[in-house]
Amino acid sequence: MDSGIILNQVGFSVQGKVILHEISLSLTGRRIAIIGRNGSGKTTLLRLMAGLMAPTSGTVRVAGLDPAAERKAMLRGIGILFQNPDHQIIFPTVEEELAFGLRQMGMNAKEAGARVLAMLRTEGRAHWASAPVSSLSQGQRQWLCLMAVLLMEPETLLLDEPFAALDLPTQARLQRRMSQLDQRVVTISHDPATVIDCDHVVWIENGRVAAEGVPAEVLPAFKDEMDRLGLRDADTDLAG
Incomplete structure (x- = not known):
């Protein structure tokens, strides 16, 4: 069961400079x-x-x-x-960029491509598939x-x-x-x-x-x- 994001006495420093001081949070909303x-x-x-x-000190837990x-x-x-x-963008076309994370998760190219095209159709952007990312606003x-x-x-x-x-x-x-x-x-x-x-x-x-x-x-x-x-x-x- 998802227990949210829990931070316990989390601190973070860089080269002796303290960025975060002993933060404790329970984020479940x-x-x-x-x-x-x-x-x-x-x-x-x-x-x-x-x-x-x-973190430099303390613990972070997500689920x-x-x-x-x-x-x-x-x-x-x-x-x-x-x-x-x-x-965040690293690939030249929309469909390549969208498929990257799915491939990282172990999905083969055909399945990832099908998932991408289905999502683009659902979002009313099927015509974006082969578009260069550089053409987007x-x-x-x-x-x-x-x-x-x-x-x-x-x-x-x-x-x-x-x-x-x-x-x-x-x-x-x-x-x-x-x-x-x-x-x-x-x-x-x-x-x-x-x-x-x-x-x-x-x-x-x-x-x-x-x-x-x-x-x-x-x-x-x-x-x-x-x-x-x-x-x-x-x-x-x-x-x-």
Whole structure:
């Protein structure tokens, strides 16, 4: 049975610099948001959940498994969508890109191709199959990355600022599509408006959990603090 994403006293440091400080979370809801300013540590937290790196201290468990140590098992457990689709796409055509994850999971080329074409037809995009990825818009490439992840049928989907580089109509289309997903969705964002419909919100500040709870409690406090910081001339100091 899926026990969600459990972090116990998780810390992460790079060359002596502490990025995350002893974070403990139990994320079991269907729609979860992790909010914070740029540089707060929220993307590092997402990468630990995805198993893309291991914590310096503490433990991360996804459905009872260590995602960093059991990467093959996590192919079906976790899917991740980055902010910039060009950091994720590696093949020249739509059908090749969509089939890649299925081939990684051991599916033969014929079966993977059939699964890809069936999905494209369902999404009303059968004519995309042989199209060069370079011919797609930013929003279309983000959709392509989402579909490539969903073809692998992960139990949990991790989204790292998925709407940041998109215009408002494209954001609306992708948000509508994501709202239909059965998977647990964890969304990283610095914009409270994009996560207002989540079940649970975690606010990360300077590598620590500043607050967590329902959106009606956490988001107003986050916005008030961001407004307060915005009144200060705080960006004159150089990073240490």
